[in-house]
Amino acid sequence: MEQARALGLRVDDAESRALAQMLDELDGLFQPVGDATRDPSEDPFDFMRVVRELGERNER
Amino acid sequence: MSGEESRFEPMRTIARRLRAGELTPGALVDRVLARILQTDDELKAYTTVCAEEARAEAEAAERALAAGEEKGVLQGIPVSVKDLIETKGIRTTYGSRIFADNVPDADATVVTRLRDAGAVIVGKTNTHEFALGGITPPTRNPFDLDRIPGGSSGGSAAAIAAGSAVVSLGSDTGGSIRIPASYCGVVGLKPTYGLVSRVGVFPESWSLDHVGPITRYVEDAAYLLGVIAGPDPRDHTTAGTVAPDYVAELEKGAAGLRVGVPRNHFFDDVDEEVATAVRSAVQVLAVGGVEVEELDFPKPDELLAAHTAIDLGEIASNHRRLYAVHAEKYQPDTKMLIEAGFFLHAFTYVDSLRSRPQLLREVVGAMGSVDALAVPTQPIVAPRIGETAVMIGGQEHDLYFAMVRLLAVFNFTGQPALSVCCGFDSRKLPIGLQLVGRPFADATVLRLGQAYESATDWLERLPG
Numbered sequence: 001m002e003q004a005r006a007l008g009l010r011v012d013d014a015e016s017r018a019l020a021q022m023l024d025e026l027d028g029l030f031q032p033v034g035d036a037t038r039d040p041s042e043d044p045f046d047f048m049r050v051v052r053e054l055g056e057r058n059e060r
Numbered sequence: 061m062s063g064e065e066s067r068f069e070p071m072r073t074i075a076r077r078l079r080a081g082e083l084t085p086g087a088l089v090d091r092v093l094a095r096i097l098q099t100d101d102e103l104k105a106y107t108t109v110c111a112e113e114a115r116a117e118a119e120a121a122e123r124a125l126a127a128g129e130e131k132g133v134l135q136g137i138p139v140s141v142k143d144l145i146e147t148k149g150i151r152t153t154y155g156s157r158i159f160a161d162n163v164p165d166a167d168a169t170v171v172t173r174l175r176d177a178g179a180v181i182v183g184k185t186n187t188h189e190f191a192l193g194g195i196t197p198p199t200r201n202p203f204d205l206d207r208i209p210g211g212s213s214g215g216s217a218a219a220i221a222a223g224s225a226v227v228s229l230g231s232d233t234g235g236s237i238r239i240p241a242s243y244c245g246v247v248g249l250k251p252t253y254g255l256v257s258r259v260g261v262f263p264e265s266w267s268l269d270h271v272g273p274i275t276r277y278v279e280d281a282a283y284l285l286g287v288i289a290g291p292d293p294r295d296h297t298t299a300g301t302v303a304p305d306y307v308a309e310l311e312k313g314a315a316g317l318r319v320g321v322p323r324n325h326f327f328d329d330v331d332e333e334v335a336t337a338v339r340s341a342v343q344v345l346a347v348g349g350v351e352v353e354e355l356d357f358p359k360p361d362e363l364l365a366a367h368t369a370i371d372l373g374e375i376a377s378n379h380r381r382l383y384a385v386h387a388e389k390y391q392p393d394t395k396m397l398i399e400a401g402f403f404l405h406a407f408t409y410v411d412s413l414r415s416r417p418q419l420l421r422e423v424v425g426a427m428g429s430v431d432a433l434a435v436p437t438q439p440i441v442a443p444r445i446g447e448t449a450v451m452i453g454g455q456e457h458d459l460y461f462a463m464v465r466l467l468a469v470f471n472f473t474g475q476p477a478l479s480v481c482c483g484f485d486s487r488k489l490p491i492g493l494q495l496v497g498r499p500f501a502d503a504t505v506l507r508l509g510q511a512y513e514s515a516t517d518w519l520e521r522l523p524g
Contacts, residue, residue: 047413051252
């Protein structure tokens with residue numbers, strides 16, 4: 001938080017802190033990074049490749 | 061807001077009349093400007109009206125049509141543009157006091173494409189500040205002026221419902237096209253991620269932002285999408301994108317398509333009248349030859365959590381420098397979102413992004429053989445101005461989370477999602493049906509939406 005203040009950011013809002021706390025709780029909610037996304041054969045950030053791959057199969 | 065003057069014909073009909081000499085682009089623009097004058101003191105859908113420029117563009121369109129220069133259905137059609145989208149020489153505020161006098165020196169790619177198609181930019185429609193919310197103050201809902209239009213593209217949807225625009229452009233990061241479409245009883249399409257360029261659109265979250273049409277008719281959305289879709293070398297997500305002829309695709313109809321209705325999440329914590337209207341809409345589709353089946357939607361809470369983390373992280377990144385200088389000029393609800401992002405753990409953001417391809421595969425896999433999902437767009441009808449919580453089934457829910465929980469999952473997956481009006485509640489407020497397709501199957505959701513629109517007469521119900 002001190003680092004954020006040093007950058008000139010406003011971090012004194014109680015509601016923001018409450019939302020941040022909620023985000024901490026969200027960390028525990030989802031388990032997104034399974035073994036599959038640690039597979040170095042696939043770039044886990046290349047979302048568009050997957051969108052296009054799945055998009056190629058959709059016409060009826 | 062009442063009266064027949066709020067009803068425009070479909071663009072195809074207007075285009076035919078323009079070419080038959082029954083109507084001129086100038087007369088059409090004058091009709092829109094007159095309607096803005098008539099309604100916008102109360103409605104406040106517009107932040108900027110560019111009457112002079114619009115009349116000049118209409119004259120140019122008239123000359124071009126007279127000379128036989130054919131540019132397609134949008135030629136000479138008045139279009140409004142969300143004030144988050146940059147327009148050369150026309151004030152673009154992003155809904156912020158910081159940019160109250162900002163006049164861009166270039167058009168957003170989507171605006172360039174509208175202009176190339178001969179459309180006439182008639183004005184800029186109000187957005188929630190930097191698109192960071194679903195309220196869009198001070199715009200009001202044409203169906204009840206004491207209620208919000210939704211947002212963040214609230215001005216666009218209100219203008220379409222009130223007849224002060226023929227078609228409009230909006231943007232959607234967590235529901236910002238579909239929320240106001242639902243509350244205002246109009247059509248809103250969030251296209252597939254990567255189909256439409258975001259260049260020149262103030263970013264909320266580059267991983268989740270989409271630009272799309274808000275219209276009265278599904279066919280108009282198909283026309284508009286056909287104009288704005290396609291590759292833009294300045295937006296990497298659009299690389300290699302091929303946009304089919306969406307209007308031609310509509311002719312295939314919807315019979316034989318398969319629709320899935322999720323058993324979980326999408327009908328939980330939904331107002332009873334809304335749920336009944338959406339289930340009735342699915343029955344209408346079934347009568348028209350659409351096959352319907354139930355399915356389980358995977359990991360909605362995880363999808364929403366990951367969406368939230370990406371959205372907040374990228375909002376903070378986009379705004380932190382501006383915020384450091386101009387914090388006092390931001391609205392309290394916007395401040396809260398920005399500052400929440402300052403607290404986000406780096407690993408939460410990274411894990412959320414890494415989860416995205418995998419979760420998209422799971423969602424598409426769960427769709428099995430269905431072509432689209434049919435779910436409510438919103439769990440409620442338009443709330444009253446000033447409400448921050450809503451009652452659903454006797455329980456109080458935070459308004460912001462109620463607004464995004466059925467929508468943001470599809471910003472995360474990038475799937476195309478269309479909202480069409482599927483009825484009205486007992487207070488005569490519109491209800492939205494959301495149709496969600498597979499990636500790049502935008503034509504499929506348009507076909508379903510068109511089939512539903514054709515089978516019902518909700519369009520006959522005008523504000524007032």
